[in-house]
Amino acid sequence: MPRGGPDGGDGGKGGHVYLRVDPNLATLIDLRYQQRQFARDGQPGGTNDCTGSDGEDLVVRVPPGTQVLNDAGEVLYDLVEPHAEVMVARGGRGGKGNAQFATPSRRTPDFAQPGEDGEELEVTLSLKLLADVALIGFPNAGKSTLIRTVSNARPRVADFPFTTLQPQLGVVRVDDDRSYVMADMPGLIEGAADGVGLGLRFLKHIERAQAFVFLVTVSYEPARGITSDFDVLRGELGRFNPELLRRPYLIGLSQVDRVDVRDHLDEAVAALSAHAPVYPFSAFSREGLKELTDAITALLAAQGRWGEACGEDIWA
Ligand SMILES: Nc1nc2c(ncn2[C@@H]2O[C@H](COP(=O)(O)OP(=O)(O)OP(=O)(O)O)[C@@H](O)[C@H]2O)c(=O)[nH]1
Ligand SMILES: [Mg+2]
Structure with a gap:
C-alpha cells in the first residue's frame, strides 16, 4: 500500500484429515464410492492485514474395527474404540504475509512466505468384524441354527455342507443391560488351514473374538467322531495362528435331540471334558440351551466384557 506500509495478511493453514470411529457405522461402504477425500485449503491472506481463514478439517467416519494399512500392508492404526480418532494427513502451514516481515530498517518488504503443501497419503482401510464369541465347527454342526435361536441373526440353515459362506454376526441379549456379538462362521474341515473347503480366509474375522464355542455333533459321515472333529478344529485353528489356541473356549455338543447323538453322549462328554466344559444342547x-448361553455369558464376563473381570478363571 503506497505510503501505508506492508499490509499483506497471513494465509490460513490447510485442513487436516482425520479418521474417527463412529459406533453407528457397520461397514466401509460409503468410502467405496468416495475413495479420494480432501480437507479444505487454507485461504490466502489479503490486503489490509487480512488473515486468510484456515481450511476446514475433514473427518472421515469409519466403523469400529477399521484397520488402516499402508501400501506395504503394515497396520498404521487399529481403530477399535468408539470415537477414537487419528490424524492421517496434516494440512499445510499457512504462509506469512509481508506485514510480518516489516522491520524499522525494512519498511516495505515486497516478499512474503509461501504456504506449505498439505500431506497426501494413500491408505487401505480394512474392516475386521468385532465378534465377542465365534462359533467354530464342521459344516452341518448347527452353528447357523444356534445363532438363529439365540440372536437376532437369520443366516440360512440347510442340510448340506457349507451353507454359510460368509461370517454372520448376531447380537445376543443377556438382560436389559448386557448383550454380546456372536459370529456364525463358515464350516471348517480338515485341511482348512491349507485352503481345503472354504479355507481359513474367514479366520481373520475371528482373530478379534475374545472366546470361541466349538460346536461338535455326531456326523452322518461314519469315519468321523465327535472328539476327532474337535481335534481337527483345534488343529486347523492352531495352524492358522497358534495364539488362537490360548483363547478361552467351551464346547457345545449340538443336536442332542437326535437319538444317534444321544447314544454317544456320555462317551463324548467324558472325552471332551478333559479339554473344556462341555454343554450338550439342542437348538x-x-x-441345554440356557446352560450353554449362561456359560458363554460367564465366559465373556470373566474376560471383562462388561467392565471389571470377575477374576475367577473358570477355564484355566
Ligand atoms: N435334529 C437337529 N437338527 C439340527 C439341529 N441344529 C441344526 N440341525 C440341522 O442340521 C443341519 C445343518 O444346520 P446348520 O445350522 O445349517 O449348520 P451349520 O453348522 O451352520 O452348517 P454350515 O453353514 O454348512 O457350516 C440342518 O439341516 C439343520 O436343520 C438340532 O438341534 N437338532
Ligand atoms: Mg451355517
Missing part, C-alpha cells in the same frame, strides 16, 4: 428342543 430344536431347546434342552
Whole structure:
C-alpha cells in the first residue's frame, strides 16, 4: 500500500484429515464410492492485514474395527474404540504475509512466505468384524441354527455342507443391560488351514473374538467322531495362528435331540471334558440351551466384557 506500509495478511493453514470411529457405522461402504477425500485449503491472506481463514478439517467416519494399512500392508492404526480418532494427513502451514516481515530498517518488504503443501497419503482401510464369541465347527454342526435361536441373526440353515459362506454376526441379549456379538462362521474341515473347503480366509474375522464355542455333533459321515472333529478344529485353528489356541473356549455338543447323538453322549462328554466344559444342547428342543448361553455369558464376563473381570478363571 503506497505510503501505508506492508499490509499483506497471513494465509490460513490447510485442513487436516482425520479418521474417527463412529459406533453407528457397520461397514466401509460409503468410502467405496468416495475413495479420494480432501480437507479444505487454507485461504490466502489479503490486503489490509487480512488473515486468510484456515481450511476446514475433514473427518472421515469409519466403523469400529477399521484397520488402516499402508501400501506395504503394515497396520498404521487399529481403530477399535468408539470415537477414537487419528490424524492421517496434516494440512499445510499457512504462509506469512509481508506485514510480518516489516522491520524499522525494512519498511516495505515486497516478499512474503509461501504456504506449505498439505500431506497426501494413500491408505487401505480394512474392516475386521468385532465378534465377542465365534462359533467354530464342521459344516452341518448347527452353528447357523444356534445363532438363529439365540440372536437376532437369520443366516440360512440347510442340510448340506457349507451353507454359510460368509461370517454372520448376531447380537445376543443377556438382560436389559448386557448383550454380546456372536459370529456364525463358515464350516471348517480338515485341511482348512491349507485352503481345503472354504479355507481359513474367514479366520481373520475371528482373530478379534475374545472366546470361541466349538460346536461338535455326531456326523452322518461314519469315519468321523465327535472328539476327532474337535481335534481337527483345534488343529486347523492352531495352524492358522497358534495364539488362537490360548483363547478361552467351551464346547457345545449340538443336536442332542437326535437319538444317534444321544447314544454317544456320555462317551463324548467324558472325552471332551478333559479339554473344556462341555454343554450338550439342542437348538430344536431347546434342552441345554440356557446352560450353554449362561456359560458363554460367564465366559465373556470373566474376560471383562462388561467392565471389571470377575477374576475367577473358570477355564484355566
Ligand atoms: N435334529 C437337529 N437338527 C439340527 C439341529 N441344529 C441344526 N440341525 C440341522 O442340521 C443341519 C445343518 O444346520 P446348520 O445350522 O445349517 O449348520 P451349520 O453348522 O451352520 O452348517 P454350515 O453353514 O454348512 O457350516 C440342518 O439341516 C439343520 O436343520 C438340532 O438341534 N437338532
Ligand atoms: Mg451355517
